[in-house]
Amino acid sequence: MPTINLVPLTTTLLAAMVVCCAAVMAQPPTQKDVYNYEAQQKAPPKTRRIVFIASKADHGPRGNHEFFAGSLYLARQINARYPGAYAVVYDEKEWPKDLSKADAIVVMLNHGGPAAADPNIKAAVARGAGFMAVHFGVEVNKGEQGNNYLSWIGGYFETFWSVNPFWVPEFAVDVKHPVAQGVKPFQIRDEWYYHMRFQPEMKGVTPILSAKAPANSINYTGTPSERGGNPDVQRAIEAGEPQVLAWAYQRPDKGRGFGFTGFHDYYNLTNDSFRSTLLNAVAWVSGLNVPKNGVPSATPTRAELDALMAEAHRAQ
Numbered sequence: 001m002p003t004i005n006l007v008p009l010t011t012t013l014l015a016a017m018v019v020c021c022a023a024v025m026a027q028p029p030t031q032k033d034v035y036n037y038e039a040q041q042k043a044p045p046k047t048r049r050i051v052f053i054a055s056k057a058d059h060g061p062r063g064n065h066e067f068f069a070g071s072l073y074l075a076r077q078i079n080a081r082y083p084g085a086y087a088v089v090y091d092e093k094e095w096p097k098d099l100s101k102a103d104a105i106v107v108m109l110n111h112g113g114p115a116a117a118d119p120n121i122k123a124a125v126a127r128g129a130g131f132m133a134v135h136f137g138v139e140v141n142k143g144e145q146g147n148n149y150l151s152w153i154g155g156y157f158e159t160f161w162s163v164n165p166f167w168v169p170e171f172a173v174d175v176k177h178p179v180a181q182g183v184k185p186f187q188i189r190d191e192w193y194y195h196m197r198f199q200p201e202m203k204g205v206t207p208i209l210s211a212k213a214p215a216n217s218i219n220y221t222g223t224p225s226e227r228g229g230n231p232d233v234q235r236a237i238e239a240g241e242p243q244v245l246a247w248a249y250q251r252p253d254k255g256r257g258f259g260f261t262g263f264h265d266y267y268n269l270t271n272d273s274f275r276s277t278l279l280n281a282v283a284w285v286s287g288l289n290v291p292k293n294g295v296p297s298a299t300p301t302r303a304e305l306d307a308l309m310a311e312a313h314r315a316q
Helices: 006-026 039-040 067-082 121-124 142-150 231-238 266-269 272-285 303-315
Strands: 048-054 086-093 105-109 130-134 203-211 244-248 256-260
Touching: 039 086, 039 303, 048 067, 067 086, 067 105, 067 272, 067 303, 105 121, 105 272, 121 142, 121 231, 130 272, 203 272, 244 266, 244 272, 266 272, 266 303
Parallel strands: 048 086, 048 105, 105 130, 130 256
Antiparallel strands: 203 244, 244 256
């Protein structure tokens, strides 16, 4: 039999292995998939884990309450901007059962009751996790649910006290708070809830977006209604009291909460200050640093937002 010289073969194999390893090391890190809940759980220990829980659109015309698509947008922006954060998005019908590692929970729901009553969220907040509620997600039932929200985010929408009109507030943003960084004065039409039920004397609550509501934003005719008007809100309007439409809450346990009453209209994400307020708030409640000019994001086109809506609807 002929003698085989193994040295060239060994050298060739070693060279191939070096090239292969170099190629693997040169590959970009795996993209953080907002649907890969297991990957988020297995992320490095210091990762800030953010959990979105969202309702699917079922609230009238196209673009209304597109909470799942909105959550996809916000989660992916946070994942792209913060190497040390990992956000995932759950459909409320597949409610997360394990929040033991969550650093923040953001709910965009057609009524916040299920979140306010969830023992796993309560346990997460009790150990210091941030909590944020958006639009219909800030409404909960008076009583135990309302008390939980007062403890978690400092306020909530209470029927027969709060109101939910469509109007165009004029926001003057002058508060010194991380969530307000990069947010400029703006006006935009939305279903902005106001006259919220807050902690006594607003203790721990910092208004981020406030505006004076016009008299025609309520329909009070002497009989209080669930969401249309009542004597208390009428007195507040007549007195010219600024109404708080988005707020940050510093809990006594050092945990963080945030409430944002707008976002009925999904396409309002094209407004830079509207969008920045939401992104800054997600970052802040999660314990992430908010840059001086706010969390950066390019203005999304309607086509890009439509693509996210299509993705959300395919998942239904």
